[in-house]
Amino acid sequence: MKKAIVIIIIIVIGISQISATVKEETFEEAYPTLMEEATRISKAIYGEGNYVSLVEKACIAWCIYNCCDYYNMEVEQLVQPNYYLGYDSNNPVTEENFRIAFDVALGHWIEQQYGECPNRVLPKEYKFFGGHDGHNWFRVEFENFRNYWDYSLPNPYEGGLPEYYECN
Numbered sequence: 001m002k003k004a005i006v007i008i009i010i011i012v013i014g015i016s017q018i019s020a021t022v023k024e025e026t027f028e029e030a031y032p033t034l035m036e037e038a039t040r041i042s043k044a045i046y047g048e049g050n051y052v053s054l055v056e057k058a059c060i061a062w063c064i065y066n067c068c069d070y071y072n073m074e075v076e077q078l079v080q081p082n083y084y085l086g087y088d089s090n091n092p093v094t095e096e097n098f099r100i101a102f103d104v105a106l107g108h109w110i111e112q113q114y115g116e117c118p119n120r121v122l123p124k125e126y127k128f129f130g131g132h133d134g135h136n137w138f139r140v141e142f143e144n145f146r147n148y149w150d151y152s153l154p155n156p157y158e159g160g161l162p163e164y165y166e167c168n
Helices: 002-020 027-049 054-071 093-114
Strands: 128-132 135-139
Touching: 027 054, 027 093, 027 135, 054 093, 054 128
Parallel strands: none
Antiparallel strands: 128 135
16 A cells, blocks of 8 residues: 555656646747747648648648657757658748648647647647658558548638748
8 A cells, every 4th residue: 555655656746747847938938939840840841741731731740749749859859851751951931831830830839838729630649640642641650551540630721821920
């Protein structure tokens, strides 16, 4: 019984320390990082799926954030040449790709700050994808090619992209 209590205390202490490490920041503080992340992700979108639908582009961006969260990495660490297949620093930053990337970056920031995200289109457990038949297929496991994401979350982009972003 004492052993179980000690384990529970350790778990509670660990969880409180983890939750205390979440950095709270204002939007103004986060904005420069969000812009950098959106630029980098938009270049990855260009290389991975410049020709696909808005929701599929958003899934690419969410897949990047899912990996970053799972592996405790920053976008800059994950999305770089020779590491993230579609990223090339010379890829252009198109307005559409930037706007979708910024919308997802903002949604991820909101989720980190408040625990919920208004525009998530890919569940957190989906960290892998591959191209086939002109589309990207998102999956939970690296080598499991049978269970793909079914796009069952609401699509916030059916009416197009939000109009309040500027591409720099």
